[in-house]
Amino acid sequence: MKATSKSLAFAVIGTAALLSTFSANAAQAASVSYxxxxxxxxxxxxxxxxxxxxxxxxxxxxxxxxxxxxxxxVGGAGLENRSSSSSAVTAVLSSELKLYNSSVANGAALVVALPTFSKTFNLAKYDKKLDFGGTSGISVNDLSATKSEITSYDASYAYFNDLASLVSGSGQVSFDVDANATSTASGSGNLVSTFNTSAMAAVTVTYTYDVPVPPSNPVPPQGIPEPEVLIGSLVAAFLGFQFRKRYNQVKNGSKVQIG
Incomplete structure (x- = not known):
């Protein structure tokens, strides 16, 4: 069967694309967490x-x-309405937890979580006893809240190189966690409140990375050229075929048509 220049061209292009695909060094994403x-x-x-x-x-x-x-x-609150009228009093148990390392981003928080619990109590007018009980006061000790936050950083982060340098290598890396209570109470203009707040935190650091995937045949057998060399040879063969075809057509006095 006689091969045409078009069919040969498609064969060259297809082979070149296939070889380029196999010769490219791919990368596979992976991650590890601590x-x-x-x-x-x-x-x-x-x-x-x-x-x-x-x-x-x-x-x-x-x-x-x-x-x-x-x-x-977790925590509790004591509320006392000292107003001469009844009032709806809201207790908010909350804390700000933040993770940071003082050597990165000038110690700015890398991630912040704000667990918050809110509850409203209807309290009668002041009963003349500041005891967080009776009709005008209340004590609660079963308040709790949880909050999870996730923040990711990549090369677009201004301090990524500093952060990557900090966490890379052997051994361990340290981060500080601050927990600061931000509990509040609101309601009547004459209100006395007290809070006790305790907190705990858990941190997970996940590293995402690229794993180089070697070609299926990284070392060609002896006598088989590298893909780039083979692609060049195929292109050269195609151009030689075109030249010989044109030369023969001119020599025989026939009309020249390429393609």
Whole structure:
């Protein structure tokens, strides 16, 4: 069967594309995570240092870092309405938990969680006893809340190189966690409130990285050229075929038509 220049051209292009696909070095995304926690509930305010494993650079190229912070709070509140009329009083138990490392981004928080619990109580006018009880007051000790936040960083983050350098290598890396109570009460203009707040935190750091995937046949057998060389040879053969066809047509006095 006689091959035409078009069929040969398609064969060259198809072969070149196939070889280019196999010769390209692909990369496969993967991730690894490490966790730590502050332990039991601690009365706020406090700062704790947590350590997790660093990213092992032998795994591949680090492309992203994700911080997951889970904050939990428990506590109680005492409320006393001292107004001459009844009032709806709202107690808000809350705490701000933040994760940071002072050597990155000037110590700015890498992730922040704000667990919050809110409840409203209807209290009668002041009964003349500041005891957080009776008809004008209340004491509650079963307040709790949890909040999880996730923040991810990649090369678009201004401090990514600093962060990547901090978490890469052998051993462990440390991060600080702050827990600061922000509990409040609102209602009548004459209101007395007291809160006790305890918090705990759990942190997970996830490293995302690219794993180089070697070609299926990284070392060609002896006598078989590299894909780039073979592609060049195919292109040269195609051009030679076109030249010989044109030469023969001119020699025989026939009309020249390429393609």
């Amino acid at each position: 966790s730590a926690n502050t332990g039991d509930y601690l009365e706020t305010d406090w700062t704790k240092t947590l350590t997790v494993n660093k990213f092992d650079t032998s795994l591949g190229k680090l492309t992203g870092i994700t911080f997951s912070l889970n904050g939990n709070i």
